[in-house]
Amino acid sequence: MPDPTPRAELPAHAGSVDTTDPDAVTGVRARVRAMLTYLGLRHRSATPAVDDTGDYGVTMARLHGDEPEVGDLEPDENRRLNRVRVFGAVGSILILIGSLGTGAVPVLQNPIAGVRLLSLPSRMWPVALTLSIGGTLILVLAWLLLGRFAVGRLNVEVMGGKTPRRRMTQRQADRTLLLWITPIILAPPLLSKDIYSYLAQSAIAYRGMDPYKVSPVRGLGVGDVLTRSVPNLWRDTPAPYGPLFLWLGKNITAITGDNLTTAILLHRVLALVGVALIVWALPRLARRCGVSPTAALWLGALNPLLILHLVGGIHNEALMLGLMLAGLELCFRAIYGTHRLRRVGTVLPSPSGWLLIAGTAIIAASAMIKISSLLALGFVGIALALRWGATLPALRHAPPSQWWARSRQSVIALAASATVLVTVLVVVVVSICLGTGLGFGWTSTLSTGGVVRSWMSMPTLLSVTGGRVGVLMGLGDHTQAMLDVARPIGQVIAGLFIIRWLLAALAGRLHPLGALGIAMATFVLLFPFVQAWYLLWAVIPLAAWATGRWFRLVAIAVSAIIAVVVLPTGAGTRGFQLAEAIVASIFLTAVLTAVFFEKMPWQKTGDAPPTVDHDDVGPPPPGPTEAAPAREPATATPGD
Numbered sequence: 001m002p003d004p005t006p007r008a009e010l011p012a013h014a015g016s017v018d019t020t021d022p023d024a025v026t027g028v029r030a031r032v033r034a035m036l037t038y039l040g041l042r043h044r045s046a047t048p049a050v051d052d053t054g055d056y057g058v059t060m061a062r063l064h065g066d067e068p069e070v071g072d073l074e075p076d077e078n079r080r081l082n083r084v085r086v087f088g089a090v091g092s093i094l095i096l097i098g099s100l101g102t103g104a105v106p107v108l109q110n111p112i113a114g115v116r117l118l119s120l121p122s123r124m125w126p127v128a129l130t131l132s133i134g135g136t137l138i139l140v141l142a143w144l145l146l147g148r149f150a151v152g153r154l155n156v157e158v159m160g161g162k163t164p165r166r167r168m169t170q171r172q173a174d175r176t177l178l179l180w181i182t183p184i185i186l187a188p189p190l191l192s193k194d195i196y197s198y199l200a201q202s203a204i205a206y207r208g209m210d211p212y213k214v215s216p217v218r219g220l221g222v223g224d225v226l227t228r229s230v231p232n233l234w235r236d237t238p239a240p241y242g243p244l245f246l247w248l249g250k251n252i253t254a255i256t257g258d259n260l261t262t263a264i265l266l267h268r269v270l271a272l273v274g275v276a277l278i279v280w281a282l283p284r285l286a287r288r289c290g291v292s293p294t295a296a297l298w299l300g301a302l303n304p305l306l307i308l309h310l311v312g313g314i315h316n317e318a319l320m321l322g323l324m325l326a327g328l329e330l331c332f333r334a335i336y337g338t339h340r341l342r343r344v345g346t347v348l349p350s351p352s353g354w355l356l357i358a359g360t361a362i363i364a365a366s367a368m369i370k371i372s373s374l375l376a377l378g379f380v381g382i383a384l385a386l387r388w389g390a391t392l393p394a395l396r397h398a399p400p401s402q403w404w405a406r407s408r409q410s411v412i413a414l415a416a417s418a419t420v421l422v423t424v425l426v427v428v429v430v431s432i433c434l435g436t437g438l439g440f441g442w443t444s445t446l447s448t449g450g451v452v453r454s455w456m457s458m459p460t461l462l463s464v465t466g467g468r469v470g471v472l473m474g475l476g477d478h479t480q481a482m483l484d485v486a487r488p489i490g491q492v493i494a495g496l497f498i499i500r501w502l503l504a505a506l507a508g509r510l511h512p513l514g515a516l517g518i519a520m521a522t523f524v525l526l527f528p529f530v531q532a533w534y535l536l537w538a539v540i541p542l543a544a545w546a547t548g549r550w551f552r553l554v555a556i557a558v559s560a561i562i563a564v565v566v567l568p569t570g571a572g573t574r575g576f577q578l579a580e581a582i583v584a585s586i587f588l589t590a591v592l593t594a595v596f597f598e599k600m601p602w603q604k605t606g607d608a609p610p611t612v613d614h615d616d617v618g619p620p621p622p623g624p625t626e627a628a629p630a631r632e633p634a635t636a637t638p639g640d
Contacts, residue, residue, distance in 0.1 A: 063548045064514060066290035071166045073149060081149050081168055085176050087596045088142030092183040094135030095190070095312070097121060101128025102568035103188030106196065107228040109260045112188075126577045126584075132568045134585035138592060139180065140304050140560050146176065150298035151552060158556075161549045163292075170283055173297040177279065180302070181311050185268060190312030191532075191566055196229040198316070199263050201239040202249025205438060211239040211246055212441025225258050233451060238441075240448035244368035245316050247436035268314050275301070275311060277322025278540065281329045285544040288332055289511055299555060300536075300543035304563040309533035316369055317533055321540055323366035324373040328513065328541075330359030331380045335387050356384070360421055364428035371446060372537060375498070375519055377425060379512035381417045382505045388413035392507040449529045450487070456530040459483070459490035487528040494526035517542030532566045535559070 073081060100112055101121030112118040121128035150173070151157060152164030189195045200216035203226050209219050216227045217235040227235060239246060248270060256263040282300050283293030300306070310318035334341065334356035341353040349357060360380065367374040390413035433440050455461050463486045467479025498519045505515040521538035524530055539555050546552070567578070 063546050063551060064289070064291075064511070065161070065547050067163055067292045067295065067547055070163060070292075073166050073168055073172075077149065077166065081146070081172065083596060084142055084145045084149075085179055087592070088139055088146070088176070089179050089183070090592065091135045091138030091140075091142055092180050092307075094131045094138065095308075096135075096183040096187045098128045098130070098132030098135055098568070099187040099190055099312075101125055102132045103190055104193045104195070104569045105188045106225075106260045108225045109258075111261045126581055129568060129577065129581035130584040130588065133581055134588040134592075136304075136308065136564060137585060137589040139307065140563050141589065141593065142180075143298075143302060143304050144556070144560060146302065147298060147556065150292075151295045154553075154556075158549055158552055161547075167292060167294045170293050170297065173294050173302065174279060177297075177302050177307075181275075181307055184307060184312045185272070187312060189264060189314055190308060191568060192309070192313040192315065193229065193231045193569065195264055195267055195314045196226065197231070197234045197239075198241075198245075198249055198267060198314075199253070199260065200224075200226040200230050201241070202246055202253045203258075204239075205246050205250040206253040210441055211438070212445050213238060225260065229260070237448050237451070238445045240442075240445045241316060242368035242370060242432075242442055243436045243438035244365055244432050245319070245370070246438055247432075250436075264314065268311070270316075271310055271314050271318040274318030274320070274322030275306065277326045278306075278318075281322070281325035282540065282544055284329050285325065285332070285513055285541075288329075288336065289513060289545045291544055291547055295547075296543045299552070299559075300540040303536065303539060303559050305533055305536055305539075305559050308563055308566075310536070313533065315533055317536065320366050320369040320373050321536065323362050323369065324376050325540070327359040327362030327364075327366065328376055328380065328516075330355055330362065332359075332383065332513070334359065335380075335383045341387075356420075357424055360424040361428045364425045365432065367425075368429065368432045371442075372520075372523070374425075375523065376516055377421050378498075378502055379505055379516040379519070381414075381421050382502055382515075383512040384420070385410075385413045385417040386506065386508070388416060390414050390417075390506065392503060447528070452529040452531075453483075454530045456524075456532070456534075457490075457527055458525050459486040459528060460530075462486055483528075490526040490528070494522050497522045497526075511545055513541055514545035517545060532562045535562060 098121060100118055101124065105112070105122075112122070121131070147154070147158075148164075149166075149168040152162065156162065157164045184190070197216070200220060201211040204211040204214050204216065204219040207219070211219075215236045215238055216224075216230050220227045222228075249267070252263055252266045256266065279297065279301050282296050286293045286296035306318075309315055310321075334352045337352050339352040340350050341356060342348060343350050343353075360377065363373060363376050363380065366376075390410040392410075395407050395410050433442075453460050453464055455464070460483065463482035464479055466482050467477055470479075471477050501510065501515040501519045501522070504510045505512045510518070517538050517540075520541060524534050524537055527534070535558060539559065542551065542555070
């Protein structure tokens with residue numbers, strides 16, 4: 001049966017090969033095996049073959065390994081799963097109740113002010129703070145307990161790099177997420193007041209002014225109902241967001257006017273659309289990379305940072321990440337498919353080609369929400385160039401006299417890939433900027449967030465720490481000068497590392513999705529300003545590719561710790577009340593944990609034998625007529 005993919009679009013080694021040289025032939029075979037595995041046309045062996053790029057097998061073994069399909073949970077495990085799900089829902093309900101007192105409610109038009117029952121938490125602030133912190137602890141603890149049914153036990157499967165024998169289904173994961181976020185949807189904005197900046201900037205655009213030049217206090221006035229709720233730090237700064245996001249906000253303002261409650265609700269709907277796109281794309285990307293969709297959903301979509309900050313905090317990263325992941329899935333579906341990307345004999349796109357263009361356009365649109373997602377197009381370009389025959393060894397190992405002869409196909413493939421994607425990007429960006437009427441002013445306000453000094457940004461942390469040390473030593477406060485030097489250096493270092501990850505993807509050592517996740521992690525670590533939810537830029541893409549134990553351990557620990565240490569709005573203004581609330585919330589969490597998972601003295605104990613946890617025992621030995629399974633060879637044979 002003929003291969004439906006044209007020869008020019010199949011990955012191949014560019015350049016001639018001396019077939020009399022055994023080392024050259026073996027190197028070509030290794031590259032072909034790696035490329036076929038990369039495109040999903042060949043199953044990866046237990047130990048990946050090492051090609052001439054040096055550390056292909058080592059890199060894949062540390063970060064990624066295929067996860068086989070496993071069975072569904074047994075009835076007893078389903079009962080325990082349901083108990084964990086209800087436990088997490090209780091945490092969400094406590095957050096909802098506490099948020100009525102600790103949430104980022106508007107200064108004016110507070111919908112619960114004066115309502116006898118709903119305003120009670122705001123008049124009992126320590127109790128509301130206890131419920132908010134306790135609910136967060138319970139939600140995070142429930143997420144950790146749920147991990148047993150997604151990635152296995154922490155000290156056995158995760159630490160040992162093993163696959164659990166059973167997992168919850170994808171449908172169970174989806175229903176759990178819906179159960180946990182439903183109370184959060186009804187809550188006021190949580191942990192951040194950024195939503196009020198969104199509303200003020202959208203109102204400026206709706207009134208015909210340029211939000212990239214006019215700040216809320218100048219465009220709306222100090223006494224405006226929208227300006228009053230904007231944090232002081234952002235009252236006199238222009239909008240740093242893309243024109244597509246402000247255009248969406250402008251249309252929301254056209255519907256709601258100055259009604260803050262309805263506007264907040266509609267912005268939360270936008271965030272939920274982004275979460276829905278994440279839930280749609282993440283398992284599909286995970287299957288493409290040989291990762292369990294349930295494990296990817298648990299670490300990415302059920303992550304407490306997503307629930308608390310993207311849904312609760314109503315941040316536009318939800319829509320940005322959702323569009324980026326959906327665009328990646330469409331692009332990869334076209335690139336890794338077996339159909340031509342253009343029609344035979346013409347330059348017009350085929351149906352798969354149009355799918356690639358649509359995916360690229362969606363990623364470009366996500367960058368018009370927030371520019372960070374533009375990084376994804378670089379790795380889509382690498383995947384497309386690989387399909388068209390580009391290989392890093394051809395560019396790197398050719399002698400100078402033969403470099404163009406051997407590298408010609410790779411250079412042409414990279415240039416063609418860049419041309420296609422950049423053309424689509426330019427068309428989409430120009431169309432959005434002109435179609436929304438907001439123009440290109442966003443290009444001059446990208447550094448607006450630099451006024452934030454976040455300890456999660458490495459350059460900022462080092463600069464602020466150095467400035468404090470200088471003050472203690474009597475040298476004066478030179479923090480801002482250090483920031484002005486360290487932040488650009490950090491951006492240059494991040495750029496160099498991102499180029500490194502692009503080359504690793506071109507060499508076939510990293511899947512483009514995994515390389516994107518690592519690049520996003522590098523970008524966030526060295527970014528001038530970092531917020532808690534920025535960690536999701538890296539965690540969510542990597543959840544669909546990285547299965548290494550150290551990645552999962554670090555991602556789990558960081559997500560849980562950051563979710564807990566970010567306190568409700570205004571929690572730091574009353575030290576003694578905060579200390580009391582933390583102690584009380586720990587006690588509340590301990591009591592509810594015991595009620596849910598420990599047998600109380602008054603509960604009846606039946607005579608039934610104790611339930612055996614099948615995860616704690618090994619597989620049964622083969623019976624008299626059952627043969628032991630054959631072990632897969634550790635390495636691929638040269639003839640594969």
